[in-house]
Amino acid sequence: MLDRIRAWLASFLSGTGVVRLVLATTFFYAGFSKLYPPEHRFQFEMTLSTYQLLPVWGVIAVAAVLPWLEIALGLVLLLGWKLRYFASFTALLLGAFLTAMGITYARGIEADCGCFGLGEPISPQTLARDSVFLGLAVYLAVSSWRAGRAWAPKKPAP
Numbered sequence: 001m002l003d004r005i006r007a008w009l010a011s012f013l014s015g016t017g018v019v020r021l022v023l024a025t026t027f028f029y030a031g032f033s034k035l036y037p038p039e040h041r042f043q044f045e046m047t048l049s050t051y052q053l054l055p056v057w058g059v060i061a062v063a064a065v066l067p068w069l070e071i072a073l074g075l076v077l078l079l080g081w082k083l084r085y086f087a088s089f090t091a092l093l094l095g096a097f098l099t100a101m102g103i104t105y106a107r108g109i110e111a112d113c114g115c116f117g118l119g120e121p122i123s124p125q126t127l128a129r130d131s132v133f134l135g136l137a138v139y140l141a142v143s144s145w146r147a148g149r150a151w152a153p154k155k156p157a158p
Helices: 002-012 015-035 039-050 056-079 083-106 124-151
Strands: none
Touching (some): 015 039, 015 056, 015 083, 056 083
16 A cells, blocks of 8 residues: 555656646636536536537536536546546547637637636637647646556567
8 A cells, every 4th residue: 555655656746747736636626617606507508508519408418517527537637547548538628628619719709718617718818728738638648658558568579
């Protein structure tokens, strides 16, 4: 047990640990800000509908699931469990967010980002900020896949 704690601390204090902490706290805050206070749930649903990318049933489903997914993803990133897979999923999710925001902005629709609650319109600044988060997630995914290969058992030479 003590060895596991030492290994976790060693990995957390590395460069990827800082990235994990940044992404985990970002996702915790993003998910929590969509759930609390309770009226934010409906307002987040309205924000998603202004993107004009999903049908009504899709907006309702995404608004119900996404905050909980973000909180769970923050927890998993913080713990480092199955990091290769969840870091890759995080990069894909952030890429989808960035794509949706970029399409909405390019179409000239004035919509809130919905990233951290309400009142933040999609702008070049929000696109740049989310691009930085995407870069961090890609770095974390690539680093964790490389580290996984280094730990893989070596095949004996024929």
